[in-house]
Amino acid sequence: MRLIYCCSALLLLILLSRTCQGGNILVIPTEGSHWINMDILLQALHSRGHNLTIVRSSKSWYIKDNSTYYSTYTVPVERGLDKEFITRIVSEVMEFERGALPLTSFLHLTVGMFRTFVDAHAAVGEYASAMLGDRALMRKLNDTKFDVVLTDPCWGSGPILAKYLNLPLVYNVRWLIAEEVHLAIAPSPISYIPITGSGLTDKMTFFQRVKNVISYLKNKARKYLIRDVYQKICDKYLGPDKNFFQLMIDADIWLMRVDFVFEFPRPTMPNVVYIGGFQCKPPKPLSQHLEEFVQSSGEHGVIIMSLGTFVNELPADMANEIAAAFAKLPQKVIWSYKGRKPDTLANNTLIVNWMPQNDLLGHPKVKVFVAHGGTNGVQEALYHGVPVVGLPLGFDQYDNLIRLKEKGAAKILSYATVDKDNNFLKAIQEVLTESSYRMNMQRLSRLHRDQPITPMDNALFWIEFVMRHKGAAHLKPASLRMSWYSYHSVDVALFLGGAVLLMLLSTFFLIRCLCNAMCKPKVKCE
Incomplete structure (x- = not known):
């Protein structure tokens, strides 16, 4: 009898500890293939006892409104990144790749793609505004007491909501708006780090490095084209002192969907966790x-x-x-x-x-x-x-x-x-x-x-780490809070250059004065 009581108590302790470990996770996902791998991560989190809540657009076509492992809030919007929008872009790109477009259409496509890019982010911006402007929804999200926000920052709505709710932030990520993530947070010498879209490797000739620099500048221009879309939302809901780009790179943990078996070696940061292949698993029997x-x-x-x-x-x-x-x-x-x-x-x-x-x-x-x-x-x-x-x-x-x-x-x-x-x-x-x-x-x-821990277990550990410790501030580098001129020591270079110039000028004028004094003709005293 005593053995039965001991076993029951042990079982109760195990169940209680599991219940205590479960947390509330707010998820702001992205459509398409990004949702496919996010969904796999969510199923793994659910299996560990976490409660998952997804905020989705009414135009969503991948993220279903009803599920056995997550609940949803649907934000009504007039337009969104629906299937027709993406399919049209893919069709135009395919025609362009095949060379089937005349010159006028080619110019329209290449120049118009910038406009399409901005329009796509404008649609996401409207969704973010509708979400933050829904007071009833924001009240529900605040009352739920979430532990962390999990999002894919390919679009800008997730980081803004996390800041609005003052919650720790974890990214399931590879792309950040218009660039590969490392370029936003880690030292990235473009002499050997190829820019997305350049089609280059980490071994470049001189002219390939020229091409890489042009690709870098083009990506930066595209990034700044959409800044106003999200900055206006930040100004309205977070205050004019909140810079969107600073807010976007202030995540606690970046779960990167690559590893260095696949990716070219490069500098990184302590809060970047590599989970490439986390969605992969041993095969099941075929039908x-x-x-x-x-x-x-x-x-x-x-x-x-x-x-x-x-x-x-x-x-x-x-x-x-x-x-x-x-x-x-x-x-x-x-x-x-x-x-x-x-x-x-x-x-x-x-x-x-x-x-x-x-x-x-x-x-x-x-x-x-x-x-x-x-x-x-x-x-x-x-x-x-x-x-x-x-x-x-x-x-x-x-x-x-x-x-x-x-x-x-x-x-x-x-x-x-x-x-x-x-x-x-x-x-x-x-x-x-x-x-x-x-x-x-x-x-x-x-x-x-050949890893000590599977990519999925690594991802789950770090999400739960952020939940347990209310963030991971100790892993964030100081560079995230520095201005560009401080980060690149432009102010220090100007100061030291000015000091050296002042010293040289002082020395020049001192020597000039001495020469004048020594060469001045003596005047006879009467």
Whole structure:
């Protein structure tokens, strides 16, 4: 009997300790592929007993209003970054990449993209204003007593809300408005750190460094174009003394969705935690239909292809060329595609609306992954050791793929040439037959997995760390609170330069006075 009481007491203590560890987390997510990896993190947090609350736009199409593991507040807005908006941009970029646009359209697209960029942030700004202006919602959020705000700072609403509620802030992050995160918070010599969109590596020639500087200035211009969108919101709800850029970089912990197996080595900061591949996991068994198709490939294996969330359809001629290339291969192909069925589709190719990408990449018969180069897919390919044939469209995709190419694990094609001269078929055959691609990717996979703690456990630890300690101020560098001229010691250089100049001038005039005194003719006294 005493043993039963002791076991009951022990069980009660375990349950009580688990309950006490659970906290309230306020989540301000981003749509699209950013939500896919955030959702995986939220499910892990829920499994540890945390209460999750999401604030979402009424125009949201990824983030569902009802869930078993989070609750939501929906903010009504008139416009947002809906699926049609993103799909239109992707379509225009694809036409531009293929060279199908006349000169006037080319100029409209390249110049107009800046306008589109500002408009997109203006829509997010309207959502942030609607959220902060809803007094009933703000009262509910204040009364809930949240422990931390978790957000993706690709857009600017999350940091503003965290400051308004005076809560610790954790980022699930890689991009900050218009630049890669490190550029905002860590020393970033652009002599060897490639700027996003430059298409460069960390080994640059002179003219490549020139290009890198131009890319840096272009990104800075884009960043300052949208400053007023968010600064007006800060002025209204936080006070005119709050600078949006300073507020944005003042997060307690930055959970970076890369690691240095994938990323080029560079300086970093103590509050940056690398969780690249945190969404990856061992594969689950495939459905019977898929497993039978995969096994039917025999010794040749399987190729899988997915161009991401927004490329639902390709131009008919390009889709036909890709299907025709697949038809010439002995491998079986699983292609995630929602467009019109290509006329050249062969029996060895299975088209699906959706596929379990992680589970397929972990299957031993999968030989090559044809991908657009999004962060999620690239990390899953690296985790499972599957070489990549990349077909990037925009955003960070080319930069992701060039990191794999530099390490000998990927081949990159462009939309302008993919359907010409059998380029697509040649690329697939090269990655299939040249063993170095697979060997290099599997070496990267072994390096990535050889860690003392899994990326997901690392992410969960640091989120809970911030909750336990009400922030992580001791990890924030002083540089976050310095003006640009103090950070770069411009004021010190001016002071020392002025002091040296004053000393030189004083010495010059002293010598001049001595020379004049010594050379002055003597006057006879009468």
